[in-house]
Amino acid sequence: MAPPVTVDTINPKVLECEYAVRGEIVTLAQNLQQEIQKKPDAHPFEEILYCNIGNPQSLGQQPITFFREVLALCDHPSILDKSETQGLFSADSIERAWQILDQIPGRATGAYSHSQGIKGLRDTIAAGIEARDGFPADPNDIFLTDGASPAVHMMMQLLIRSEKDGILCPIPQYPLYSASIALHGGTLVPYYLDEATGWGLEVSELKKQLETAKSKGITVRALVVINPGNPTGQVLAEENQRDIVEFCKQEGLVLLADEVYQENVYVPEKKFHSFKKVSRSMGYGEKDISLVSFQSVSKGYYGECGKRGGYMEVTGFAADVREQIYKVASVNLCSNISGQILASLVMSPPKVGDESYESYSAERDGILSSLARRAKTLEDAFNKLEGVTCNKAEGAMYLFPRICLPEKAIKAAEAAKTAPDAFYCRRLLTATGIVFVPGSGFGQVPGTWHFRCTILPQEDKIPEIVTRLTEFHQSFMDEYRD
Amino acid sequence: MAPPVTVDTINPKVLECEYAVRGEIVTLAQNLQQEIQKKPDAHPFEEILYCNIGNPQSLGQQPITFFREVLALCDHPSILDKSETQGLFSADSIERAWQILDQIPGRATGAYSHSQGIKGLRDTIAAGIEARDGFPADPNDIFLTDGASPAVHMMMQLLIRSEKDGILCPIPQYPLYSASIALHGGTLVPYYLDEATGWGLEVSELKKQLETAKSKGITVRALVVINPGNPTGQVLAEENQRDIVEFCKQEGLVLLADEVYQENVYVPEKKFHSFKKVSRSMGYGEKDISLVSFQSVSKGYYGECGKRGGYMEVTGFAADVREQIYKVASVNLCSNISGQILASLVMSPPKVGDESYESYSAERDGILSSLARRAKTLEDAFNKLEGVTCNKAEGAMYLFPRICLPEKAIKAAEAAKTAPDAFYCRRLLTATGIVFVPGSGFGQVPGTWHFRCTILPQEDKIPEIVTRLTEFHQSFMDEYRD
Incomplete structure (x- = not known):
């Protein structure tokens, strides 16, 4: 008997839908990562550098302590009035947890x-x-x-x-x-x-x-x-x-x-x-x-x-x-x-005078100023690459540089039955372990090519990304320059 | 100018969709509750008894301690190796939290x-x-x-x-x-x-x-x-x-x-x-x-x-x-x-030999045996009501008794432009504060009438529910009996 469901009989709207941020390139990256785990010298890089998705904590960004304190206390409110809790949690996180519990009917965080x-x-x-x-x-x-x-x-x-x-x-x-x-x-x-x-x-x-x-x-x-x-x-x-x-x-x-x-x-x-x-x-x-x-x-x-x-x-x-x-x-x-x-x-973080305010604002400012530096470093690096121009990241977590691909590279992509920007990103990934998302996943003016790169890798990784990217780009252009 | 969106111009599938568990009767109950909060003697009851939804903790059921311990530790892992934590959390919850964190890439519970x-x-x-x-x-x-x-x-x-x-x-x-x-x-x-x-x-x-x-x-x-x-x-x-x-x-x-x-x-x-x-x-x-x-x-x-x-x-x-x-x-x-x-x-609760096993199984068995008793008490109470028959709750969290409504009640419902079971539930709510969901929200054989009642109110509330329900039902039948 035929199976009840085949791709030809599912909702065609599901088939039409695409989601590049977790698409083909990312699946390839995950496969490469598994290969490296099994055999560390399987590829010319030691780790995958995920620049495909706005997922800061997956790349080592630490959570804001105050937020996590409050969440933990609301998850297990029965420790709130224990003496050990005072030693483990800030006073304002304990106070905030009480306030929140009082806003929940029956203090039931499980309802x-x-x-x-x-x-x-x-x-x-x-x-x-x-x-x-x-x-x-x-x-x-x-x-x-x-x-x-x-x-x-x-x-x-x-x-x-x-x-x-x-x-x-x-x-x-x-x-x-x-x-x-x-x-x-x-x-x-x-x-x-x-x-x-x-x-x-x-x-x-x-x-x-x-x-x-x-x-x-x-x-x-x-x-x-x-x-x-x-x-x-x-x-x-x-x-x-x-x-x-x-x-x-x-x-x-x-x-x-x-x-x-x-x-x-x-x-x-x-x-x-x-x-x-x-x-x-x-x-x-x-x-x-x-x-x-x-x-x-x-x-x-x-x-x-x-x-x-x-x-x-x-x-x-x-x-x-x-x-x-x-x-x-x-x-x-x-x-x-x-x-x-x-x-x-x-929407209501610690305020001046709260016990956590100093550590909270140090954590916040540390993250935001580091993101600003990373954005600038990557922007400058992109703008130094042959045929690449990159607008400033004034905000958000991404750069979306434009790459002017040589005709020969576009032909090679056609032969490989893939979009030219996807071709570039795939080559970049297999050569360096860096994961960008091709611009075609976001849409672009027809005939132009881009990729999206997050500014989220930890700051000590950025020089390595720049070096690997620059070397790869140089050799890619050497291979395909018209 | 006309507003961009009116009920006549939204997706008709949204209009067609119904969700009785949070429908009209529940909205009415919430309004009554607000009235009682403002004026405690506004209605002939002191509180709303929600029997409309499978939401155990909203009615006072306590969470399983072990589960909440593990969740709190995973929310704020930086307390895991502090000495105070040993005094606040069970040893196996700490162990389990470590295991789980090790399963998460980069231990990033925020990714x-x-x-x-x-x-x-x-x-x-x-x-x-x-x-x-x-x-x-x-x-x-x-x-x-x-x-x-x-x-x-x-x-x-x-x-x-x-x-x-x-x-x-x-x-x-x-x-x-x-x-x-x-x-x-x-x-x-x-x-x-x-x-x-x-x-x-x-x-x-x-x-x-x-x-x-x-x-x-x-x-x-x-x-x-x-x-x-x-x-x-x-x-x-x-x-x-x-x-x-x-x-x-x-x-x-x-x-x-x-x-x-x-x-x-x-x-x-x-x-x-x-x-x-x-x-x-x-x-x-x-x-x-x-x-x-x-x-x-x-x-x-x-x-x-x-x-x-x-x-x-x-x-x-x-x-x-x-x-x-x-x-x-x-x-x-x-x-x-x-x-x-x-x-x-x-899907993997504490096992025999784990520090939390005894308290965990006591909590679990206490809840399940109490639910069984509540189901039986309510089932018996329904079956004692004139014109009501109720199958056993072998499982789940609900009873779905059938009510044979007098012709006069059905006519009164028609006059009030409401389904007869909704009419009954509304009258019950305004007289007693008890919230049932009319059977029409779930579907029933045409011409039969039911309502859904959860078995979730805490055990000490059950006698009161039975008393109020029985008195209401008696007077409702007295009013409408053919």
């Missing part, structure tokens, strides 16, 4: 919570947003989720009715968006970021692409903006953001603001402004613009990817639509409570 | 893991399945998920192409299934459990419903079986399970086995057998049957709902289909690491 998340934690997050923006935030607008990804899926599920519904997405984009749109059967309407102006986001380009989509019978429902940019690392200027808000208001689009890198800004001339703050400062309120802001505990200086915490702040939707969002959230009951707690902590 | 979950934890889970079933389990078949719900969604997403694809589901069913099928745009093909034979699952009924669906042009792709049953509480006999396996094999259906209540069996004459064990004991292997088993940390004696841990074991699918399941899992990166760790712990 399902309200489907939007524990009310007291949402109060804390709303207060954190208010402090950040200087404008009010409503705890009832917060939906806590297992990282930002499920929140993005939830909004796509709500907005997409068929392939006739379109979502405006930056190109290059973070492939969660293309994957989620494909899974929900919608149409990705691309708008191109301008590499020549540091990955600038031009409203004229948005308008052009919107009109093109309309002319094809597509109803564009929302605009995705990733700020700071992934994979492009730019930080939007406030003026630019105002134009974007105005555009969404004029065109009746939901603004989906991916703001998960809000703490990751590395240049003094740029500052993060939330789209909520920008729209409120323009005088636009609930009735003027539908805005969803995504935040995650996986990024920032904390990088707590494995905790799967995050939230979306949903503003400017009618009550009956909000009820539908709540219903979808309720089908999965709630997000994990540790992730919820952590989301509240990143 | 994204492999998208199926940490390999070492999957090894532990596979070993636990082997010990349970006496048949081999492959760690590569395990997909760790944030509770069982996302795993169910993932399979529905894979299997459902359009409304022409059907999924056979028990009626009554747990509304996650109807909600997930609606969200993915498929057709729920009902099969009725036989209340007269203790919610028996007859293969003749499966065949009949399969044929009916086929005659309507529906391609039935999978059979959902919930064992022990939710909301019905029955435990399937092994012979019955063999017939079900044979049916799936014959008809080329994927068997989706919801086995999250595998530890919740309360009667000595019944035992839980996994469908994997049953099919392997029939000599059916990978090539013979496509089987997915769902497990969760939210149920059992642990009841760790807030941790959102769970897994599915996926067997009998071709490698290229498995790759597609992996891809969908990878779009969300990974499930939360604490939930992953807890899933490994419930």
Whole structure:
């Protein structure tokens, strides 16, 4: 008998979906790693250097002590009033754990919570947003989720009715968006970021692409903006953001603001402004613009990817639509409570005067300043390579250099039935153990080639990466130079 | 300008989806609770007694100490080698935490893991399945998920192409299934459990419903079986399970086995057998049957709902289909690491000789024997009510009594534009504070009325629930008796 399920009989939307960040190159890297473990001299390198994914702690970044203290105490509250605990934990972590437990009905950290998340934690997050923006935030607008990804899926599920519904997405984009749109059967309407102006986001380009989509019978429902940019690392200027808000208001689009890198800004001339703050400062309120802001505990200086915490702040939707969002959230009951707690902590870290404040701020500043140095070193290294240009990483965790590949290399890639950028990344990996993600996984102007490189390897690894990359690139160009 | 999103312009699949466990009655209960908090004598009861959801710790069930010790230590590993830690934590929890940390690359509990979950934890889970079933389990078949719900969604997403694809589901069913099928745009093909034979699952009924669906042009792709049953509480006999396996094999259906209540069996004459064990004991292997088993940390004696841990074991699918399941899992990166760790712990709890074994088994047995007593007390109470009959809860966490409502009550419900069972539950809630879920949220034979009641309120609350329920029922019947 034929098997009940074959690739020809599964949901074609699943087949269409792609997710390059964990795609082919990464699978190859994992295989090479296993080969090295079995036979240390199997390849011309001793270890795989993963620069493919924004996963800081996998590369040695240490968690913020205060956050972990609070999580541990909330996981095992019965030690809270033991005397040994005073010796092991900071006084303010103990105090914070008590506060959080008091916000949880019955202090039950093992219970399902309200489907939007524990009310007291949402109060804390709303207060954190208010402090950040200087404008009010409503705890009832917060939906806590297992990282930002499920929140993005939830909004796509709500907005997409068929392939006739379109979502405006930056190109290059973070492939969660293309994957989620494909899974929900919608149409990705691309708008191109301008590499020549540091990955600038031009409203004229948005308008052009919107009109093109309309002319094809597509109803564009929302605009995705990733700020700071992934994979492009730019930080939007406030003026630019105002134009974007105005555009969404004029065109009746939901603004989906991916703001998960809000703490990751590395240049003094740029500052993060939330789209909520920008729209409120323009005088636009609930009735003027539908805005969803995504935040995650996986990024920032904390990088707590494995905790799967995050939230979306949903503003400017009618009550009956909000009820539908709540219903979808309720089908999965709630997000994990540790992730919820952590989301509240990143929005209200220790303050001046708290016992942990000094160690906390030293840890935070150490991580952020090191990330800034790593970004600069890698940017400079890329810009020294023949045929490579690289914009500054003003924020986020990535560089997205452009590589001008020789015709001969493009032909060799064609012969190997692979995209030229994937060909380069594969060669780089097998020669050096360095894992980059080909630009084709994020989208790029046709005929241009890029790759994404995270700035996350520990600082003492960076010189080695630069050396290996430079040597490889030299020999690759020697082999294929026209 | 019109708002960008209205209920008329959202995805109609979202509108169609329903989830009664957190539906209207629960919203009303939450409102009543707020009123009582403001004004203690606002209603004729002092507290809301939530019997609507399988959320044990929200009603006072305590977590298993060993599990929480290990979680806390993994959250804050830097205390592991401090001397105070020996005084606060059991020796085997410290040992187990070290073991787990050694299984995590770089001991980074804050990193994204492999998208199926940490390999070492999957090894532990596979070993636990082997010990349970006496048949081999492959760690590569395990997909760790944030509770069982996302795993169910993932399979529905894979299997459902359009409304022409059907999924056979028990009626009554747990509304996650109807909600997930609606969200993915498929057709729920009902099969009725036989209340007269203790919610028996007859293969003749499966065949009949399969044929009916086929005659309507529906391609039935999978059979959902919930064992022990939710909301019905029955435990399937092994012979019955063999017939079900044979049916799936014959008809080329994927068997989706919801086995999250595998530890919740309360009667000595019944035992839980996994469908994997049953099919392997029939000599059916990978090539013979496509089987997915769902497990969760939210149920059992642990009841760790807030941790959102769970897994599915996926067997009998071709490698290229498995790759597609992996891809969908990878779009969300990974499930939360604490939930992953807890899933490994419930599948490998302390063993005889471990320091924690005695306290662990006392906690476990205390919870399970108390649940058995509560189930029996509530079952007896329901069976004493006029016009109510209630099957035994052999397992799971629920009773699903049938109520024969007087014609006058049905007319009153019609006048109030509500289903008769919802009418009864609403009256019960406003009179007593007790929250049941109407049977219409789970499905029932047309013209019959039921409600679901969990057996989870703490034992000292049960007499009060019985008294209040009995008094209410008496007066309700007095009011409406024909």
